[in-house]
Amino acid sequence: MTNAEPMINLGCHGPARLLAGVREYGRLDRWAQQKVYGEPQPLPLPDLIDLAEQVRLGGRGGAGFPFARKLAAVAKSAGRRRLPSVVVVNGTEGEPAACKDKMLLSMVPHLVLDGALLAAGALRASRLVIAIADDGFAEESLLDALDERRDIALPTRVMLVPHRFLSGEAGALVRGINGEAHIPPGKKVRASDTGVQGLPTLVSNAETYAQLAVAAAIGPWDYTALGTEDEPGTVLLTVTGAARRPGVIETPTGTPLKEILRVCGAPTGQGVLTGGYHGTWITPEAAGQAEISRRGFEDVGGSLGAGIIVPLPDDTCALGEVARVMHYLAAESAGQCGPCRLGMPEMARLLNGILGGGTSPEAVRAVTAAMRGRGACSHPDGSSRFVLSALDVFDEDVAAHLYHRGCGRPVRGVLPVPDAPDEAGAGQLSVDWSSCDGHGLCAHILPELIRLDDNGFPAIPNGAVPSWLEAQARRAVDMCPAMALRLGAPGH
The missing domain is CATH 3.10.20.600 (Ubiquitin-like (UB roll))
Known part of the structure; x- marks a missing residue:
């Protein structure tokens, strides 16, 4: 049995529900789980749907879709097609800034399993699949929990998926489980109709199943005693x-x-x-x-x-942080549609242009307007929302870059971006000013990163060259008539 705990701070502001017992026991093994929450009792499908409706349980993975409706849709599809169903726990958490699902699987894995098994029992599912990222954070705890529950009759599989931003998208996850490329399918496919191996599939994230287990353990009256009327708990x-x-x-x-x-x-x-x-x-x-x-x-x-x-925080360049994330999001796209293949890289280029003072924010807004609703998945629209809100909230920072040659703050990398293109790219551009004659060819070849100042000399923003601009950057270096443009390691 593992005693390892995740290297993150855990806390409660108010009564503990999902974290009940963690302060006392640390990671809850099977014995501690039963002591805190009791032994879960199976619920027939109508009763489980009714429970989810009474507590107004919405998905906790991002979209907030009502869990009762999702459960009913899977049951209806399985009944209509006379097929067994599959239950999938989405613990991939591809968002770089999130770790709540990893924490749940690390500290209270049995709570997640209880909720998933409640759903699987009500649906009479043929199997349970638990998908987690391949970073090793929660795997040991989950495998130990399953080892403690060898009495589970339901075939259960733990699947490791690539730690990428789109890994947790439901369609990408189903494709990955089916042995296909782990990317969104490129067209709208409901997992409740055609999911794992073509079977009706219930896909929800780890917190959603944990919340379901808590609701079943304490009942709808106590569950709704906390929180707001519309979104209790x-x-x-x-x-x-x-x-x-x-x-x-x-x-x-x-x-x-x-x-x-x-x-x-x-x-x-x-x-x-x-x-x-x-x-x-x-x-x-x-x-x-x-x-x-x-x-x-x-x-x-x-x-x-x-x-x-x-x-x-106040000591980092807000626009630089946003551009850094946008480079990452552009690289993380599946590249299956125009908005992903063309629009998102263009947004990243334009943000770099604003950083350099040569691009108007309206150019970014025009690209996002052209992309809206046209993506094969939600990635382009979600990324656009992130960028557009940043242009509004950080309007003073945008103005500083456009009219005052920068905000004066470095990009500290506050927003987590694992293996970001701008961090794993070709290096950083620099100019040997003793050789530069102001030919301006570099700005023509690489307008995304280089603009010319009032005297015709190149102005280059700080930061590494994104990998998707590496070929153009090397071409600009090679074609510099004065051999003044350099491409080296960041900070050199």
């Missing part, structure tokens, strides 16, 4: 960024966001990212008014999404 938040005490915190819905930021030692700084890289930025003033729920965030222009909260 608690929610898990991953708080990072400017927080002095970053981590995962559980709190009832309706809690003021400023209270959570205070508990985590997080000033609002320049603004707060809500909902992750498909979410939206809100101003410090909006953060002071927001209440934690889907409706509460929407009222101030934010997004609860997967429960990601990232306040941006």
